[in-house]
Amino acid sequence: MHSEKILELLCLDQLMALSLEFHAVPVMAKQQPYLLVDLSSACSQPDYNSQGLGRWLQRQAVPVIGYLSDAKTPNDMLEYVDLVVDRVIDLDRITANIAENPVSSMVLIQVLRSTEGMDVQQAMTVESLAYSTLQSGTEFTTWLEQFRESNRRSIENTTLPDRSPPVLLSREAAVLNIRLNRPGNHNALSVEMRDGLFEAFQLLEMDSSIKMARVSGLGACFSTGGDLLEFGSFADPADAHRVRTLSLPSRVLAEHVDRVEFNLHGACIGSGIEIPAFASHVTARRKTFFQLPEVSLGLIPGAGGCVSIPRRIGRQRTAYFALYGKRINARTALEWGLIDAIVD
Template sequence: MTFPVPILSVDELLDACANPWGLDAYSPLTGHPCLLLDLSRPVPMERTDEAVRALLGMPCPTLGFGASPSAAQPDGIVAALDVVLESPDELPGLLRNIQANPLAAATLAHVLRHNSHAGIEDGLLAESLAYATLQGSQEFRRFLAGRPAPLLDRDEHPLLTERQGDILHITLNRPAKRNAYSAGMRDALYETLRWLEADDTLARAEIRGAGSCFCTGGDLDEFGLATDPAQAHLVRMSRPVGLLISRLAQRIECHVHRACIGSGIELPAFAGRVTATADTFFQLPEVAMGLIPGAGGTVGILRRIGRQRMAYWVLSGRRIKATTALEWGLIDAIV
């Protein structure tokens, strides 16, 4: 199996670290869009600190592979990588996606590294700023150029609410568009959650989706409408739905079904309890659009499944089943 990116052993990584210019080629701007590390050969513990610092500071994603990597290498090196695979079999797909959108892939790695040590508010700020940066990128413009002309419509009721006793039922209500998360739905959900926050006579809220699926993510017909990335960032920070859900987590349950794509799982991940039907699938396809998850996923999902698993999932673009989501901790039960 051959790869378009050189594969380094840990010893070779350490040798490169000893050279001030040894790793300069590992950047989307200067050569290799990612760094591949073979973890199959152990190294002495005393030689790891420099490698860890180098990996955590790389401007590109770092991927490691090898038989039982956690046993073969000290935790520091393995933990510093963005993605760890047991074998190289999945590398071709990951490399294709990274090479197709190297700026988005690198930005994802940077944000996840930062957010793995950040609080929720700081993490959401970092995510929004990074997302705004990518909204002005060539990769995102290329994605938009391949899209058909948007078909905009105005929903009278993108969100339905009903109070039954001390339970607030919230329903995403754009079934004709598979509950695509629009600006109107976001604003309505934000205001509803503010109501929940202020009303202590409500014990909890239950969020569901109308129609054939829970939510297919951001409304693609609205992508590109925000021509000022700085303004778009301020809009996200002014309507922080994910932050509100996190603050109210113990009072919010999400019951999802079928497609949960992008924000359709990013927002539920903040809830205290998430259940899914057995036929549900989950996907984070943003890197293929030249973006990163932008509805709080690099915070909420990260806290549920961990940095390396999330980086792998987003960079692979793969769909996962409900059983896998339960195994990962992305959801709490299959119903």
């Protein structure tokens, strides 16, 4: 392990001492954007209490990373950490990402902790409130300014809107086919796409004769997530929360998960996997890849992903996925449980 990481890695004895020093208050995020715990260490303190120390860890504002070296048996702090890392190269990337965007990393972890086991609809409300908070934060506004500056020409030369339906619907007996229809924009979740999906999922509520809805995307990929050209379009984060509460497709989908299946291909980024993860059955082609890049934008997954993905792969792996920020392939997604099958 790199020398700087050795200095940061806390054994249980050091963790006990830190918990006594900061017993009543969390470790300050600006001074220490994460805690790194050696899951292979033992504690020599006679008054060691794993549950008490675990509760202290879960009160921390910052992400708590458990490092587990190969072939080691984890200690009893495993369940209390926010994510587990077993490779130094991954640890370096994750800690660098947290240091780059400490506030969004902190909020992500807090949302995942708070919503674990919570009612799905209530959990999405928590996610939306946190997302709106970050929309007015420095990390996101800095990213947005840089994005707009570097893409000024694309923004100014936006083509005329596509007049065709953003979502195509067709019926085959008891099956409703839902197809994302903006291949030229990589089926990004624009406002019109969001509203089209919301209305499509509402058909499940209105028509009980629909036994199954099958969702797919036209073009080279299923969806690259939120339309970046529309990011920051709400000047009032509170109003943005109101709109998400009333029109987020995941709100409707979450009530009919057993009647919906997704068939994915190509890029599935951000909401392109957050929404499908709610469904009872998700398939993907072999070359499909998945990514949660929101933390690098100063945000968290905001299309329901803080709720849907942990319910498929667990809280710790979701934190790893979001803070790692890199793509995973279909095979890894299948191993994790993010998808249910790979199809050709």
